[in-house]
Amino acid sequence: MSDFLLELRSEEIPARMQERAREDLAKLFAAELAKAGLKTAEIVTYATPRRLALIARDLPLATEAVREEVKGPRASAPPQALEGFLRKTGLTRDDLVERDGVLFAITDKLGRATAEVLAEAVPAVIRAFPWPKAMRWGAASSSTESPRWVRPLQGIVALLDEDVVPFEVAGVASGAATVGHRFHHPGVITIGSAQDYVEKLRACHVVVDGAERRASIAVGAKLAAQGAGLSLVEDEGLLFENAGLTEFPMPLLGRFDASYLSVPPEVIQLTARVNQKYFVCRDADGNLADAFVCTANIDAEDGGDQIVEGNRKVLAARLSDAKFFYETDLKTPLDELRPKLDKIVFHEKLGTVADKVERVAKLARWLVEAGVVRAADAASSPFATPVSTTHPVTPAKAGVSPERAGQEPREMPASAGMTGGADGATARLADMAERAARLAKADLVTGMVGEFPELQGLMGGYYAAAQGEPVEVAEAIRDHYKPVGQGDDVPTTPVTVAVALADKLDTIFAFFAINEKPTGSKDPFALRRAALGVISLITANSLRLSLYKAWSFWRMFARLSVPPSVDHAYTSSLDFFADRLKVQQREAGVRHDLVDAVFALGGEDDLVRLLARVQALQGFVGTEDGANLLAGYKRAANILKKEGFEGAAEATAPGYAPEPAEAALIAALDAAEPRAAAAVEAEDFEGAMAALASLRAPIDAFFDQVTVNDADPAKRTARLALLARVRAAVHRVADFSRIEG
Template sequence: MTDFLLELRSEEIPARMQTKAREDLARLFAGELARAGLAAAETVTYATPRRLALILRGLPEATEAVSEEVKGPKTSAPPQALEGFLRKAGLTREQLVERDGVFFAVSEKPGRATADVLADAIPAVIRAFPWPKSMRWGAASASTESLRWVRPLQGIVALFGEDVVPASIAGVESGAATVGHRFHHPGSITIGSAADYVEKLRACHVIVDQAERESIIALGATMLTAKAGLTLVRDEGLLAENAGLTEYPIPLLGRFDAAYLDVPPEVIQLTARVNQKYFVCRDAEGKLANAFVCTANIDAADGGAKIVEGNRKVLAARLSDARFFYDTDLKVPLEEQAKKLDRIVFHEKLGTVADKVERVAKLARWLVESGVVSPLPGREGPGVGDETHHGSAKITPTPDPSLPGRGELADQAERAARLAKADLVTGMVGEFPELQGLIGGYYAAAQGEDAAVAEAVRDHYKPVGAGDDVPTAPVTVAVALADKLDSLQQFFAIGQAPTGSKDPFALRRSALGVIRLLTENGLRYRVPGELLDFFADRLKVQQREAGVRHDLIDAVFALGGEDDLVRLLARVTALQSFVTTDDGANLLAGYKRAANILKKEGRVAPSTTDRHPGLEPGSRFLDAEDSGTPGQARGDETTAYAPEPAEAALVAALDIAEPAAAQAVAREDFEGAMAALATLRAPIDRFFDDVTVNDADPAKRAARLALLARVREAVHGVADFSRIEG
């Protein structure tokens, strides 16, 4: 077995493209090899700013001969069909193979030298490479058919074992020579094979392994800051970017004027990160320090002093700009800034951002006044029905004076909502869009707004992603909920719901944000009908990602008609706990046995909108006043019989369990409902052991089927057990 090395050297590859480029190189080469019947034992890829490399380990010297066959017409087919097939295959009738009444054209495909396969693959992969952005260069670039690469391609190293694999593309010939570090070793290097590639380049100040470069930066920066009594603020994305910008990384610690620390720390960190690719540091008290770590791509003779000074000056200029934006923005109250929002179109069918602010402000106030969001910790407001729609006269606030502070909270929620988007027109957000909301919170606090209002302005976009914190402060929760609900309701109203993978207005993310705000704060809100299916799908996705079994989620959602997300999740949680117990597993088995018998008898399950219908005429047990004797009852006609002990025991158990489970569900005690159902386990087991359901006596058979239907319906009052696997 032999190893193959490919290095594609070019001018600087953007750091953001390197990871995907490595994946694409491995994928494209694997495809080319597979077409020739080859596969590498191991694939390794590397990327630096100036090179993209691939090592395929364990390739054979040649491909194996393979037999190929093409199916032809049947032996009974007309002669014209056979003649056409022979012409296409280039064979004679005698060369065909007959099998099961069908002709086959069988040909032997000889093996190929692996080096030849690689020689063909190299230009094919280069031409097919899917760079997000690419360029043409040189005289050939006048033609649109010329080679496109991320930056001008300068060299190709292609070695199979120790032999060069001949390849040529756009005037660049493959060979065994590459170059080292641009400054430390700009001369040519001859690579012997894949085995010495990494170490030869290391000796020439090029670390080709991106993971190793990341480790060097992380360790060096941590040691530098610790020596200075500081703590590095880790940033994995920035770490990868610095590794992608350097071939021989050297972390350096610098300082900037402490006067800039008057600017919000997030502004400083973003300025350093986005504009300069610098890390920031914290002092012993955990506050942002006037220090930064930059990554040089050269081992300077002066220890990097001039590099640090140059970077300090550039950062100072950037921080000066940031402070200018901050000071200028502070001179204009957010209330005045908000008046400019009517100049920004939110959506052509939904008006301006000012229009959205008006809707959100009313909805935020309504969420408080209706009791969805409470001013008191742990206090739950009443459920909210379809009247939760906003943007029209349907909103009818109903303040509850029994909750102290509700009026004040409603005022704060409305105030925060009216200021929340004002920072969109500030200079700081114009420079750093990532700061919207956050910088508005700083401005609100500095301009004397109530602390709860400033916090709501700052955090009203949260939660943005799965790892984001969920707000808990009542004012913030009200505004965050209102903002997301408004977007969902408005876009659905104009027919802009997400489709397939397309979600241009991030409505799926908004729905997940609403779900987390409601469930993690224990808020009771009935999702409007037109959004219910969409929220149900998002909730299913969230719960599956959290490790909840998909069949249990389906078992609860299949009940239908549930629009309270907190109640839905409580039911799912209780069901998951129950089915893992012996009682749950055995009840499930008994239920499925009953359901299968009913299905065979044509007794389909009740509809999801009518879970508790009366039993079918002619198929029910007599009531208690009829002495509990099973039989058929229809009008005045009754055919009674003496129930067997196991049959009577199941009736008695159902008489207790059914109402107990229903009452527990009504008070949202789903664990209690499961416990009530668990009492049916033993009676059901005994019933199936001792009773013949399909008795020859029609009365017994009908009554026993009705009893099984009653078992099924009792269970369906809690969850649709037919959806549960096992």
């Protein structure tokens, strides 16, 4: 058995591509081996900024001899078919074997040396490599047939044990030579075999294992922060990026001017992260500290002092820009920025961002006034969460004009005649929801969000707080995009919930109204994410919302050139919500067929009520009574379908003396139907299931003792009608025909 080493050395590989490249290299290499009938015990891959490497362990010295059999035409086939098959296989008619009137081409292939297979496999891997972006280089680049790689290839190491596997790609011949660290050991290194590859490069200041580099950075950065009495703000994505930028990482701690801490901490962290790839730190109180950790690629003789100073200067320039944007933005109230939204197109068929803001504001207010979002729970906890627990924004900071400094939070106007009590609380909540919705998108035209689009919403929250808006309004502006993905926080404060829900509902309703729905894997307007956000907001806050009522209200003021069949757009959107709900609930352990069974009843668009019914149904079908009732229901439904019976399902006395089991089922239905109906009306779905469970034994006895298709037409019709009653009773809770099993 032999080990094979492959190293593809190039100019710098972007950090974001390295991990995927390792996976692709292993997959493509294994596929090429499989084509030749070779198997390896293990494939290990490595990636650094300058090299992509692979080690395949325990390869056989040669492939095994194989016999290939290709089925051809029948012996009686026309001559043209036989001639085509002979051309394809390169054989003569006498070489073919006939079995059961069919011709077969059978060839014996001798085994091949593994080195020969590898010499063909590696160039094929390089040619097929799926880099997200690749380039051509040199004189050959004038042809589209020239090889492509992420950056120009500079060297190839290909060793099967100690022997070079000879081949050439893009003018680069394989060999045993590579280079070490760009600065510490730029000279040529000769690799002996796969066994000494990792350690030989380590001796030359190259850590080829990305996991080892990440661990080194994580530990080094944490120790550097702790040495200064600080704690590191951990960031896994940044860890991968720094590891992808260095071959010999050395974390170093530096300081920046503390005056920049007047800028919101998220801005400082994003500036350091996105522009410079630095980690940030917190002090003992949990506040952002005037410190950063950069990752050098060399072990500097001065301990990294010059590197830190250079990075400090670059970061200072970035933070100076951020501070300028922030202070400039604070000078213009959000109200004065709103007219600029008229110049930003949201969608050519949906108008401008200002048009969207108008729709969201009206819908947010309606959600409160319709009682979907309530102020009742606000009395004991009046939304006291600050805009930032680590960096509260106050008007006295960051260049706010003197006349605005120290200003008290703005009071929202109270609706006439509704200044106290529950109605007054609702009116104030509705005013705040509308106000927050009208200001929520204003930060899109600020300098800070123009520089960092990731901060939209967040900066609006800071600016709103600084200009004296109520904390509830500032919070809603800050968080109205949430939740933006799985694991994100779901807003729970009423003003934020109203605005966040209105924003997402408007997006879904609007795009479905113009028939711009997700198709396959394409979802350019992130409607799936918006729908999951709506579901999370509704379920986390137990909001009793009729999606149809929300759609109907939205339609009244949307002012869109919607298709003629507007209700079809709503139906499509409800189906879309059902699909998203199944995805979300699957992760919670809820069966998708049970969601289908409840949605199939039609008319159910209250997701809280729907999920309560689904959960009760899941508990019921998992019991013996539930499983047996499901079996009895399906037997009844199958008989009705086979007979094409569409008669009435009302309780009517048969015109004959029913058999005992028949009479027992009638009595059981007479008792269960009103109990189930009353329980469903009271949203006591467990009670409804219990009522249905009482039908289990009578249904079993009925099928055991009664002939449905009796020779007497009257009995047959009455008994089919009785089965229709069973089906109708069950359908009060769910469409059991959609349940699997």
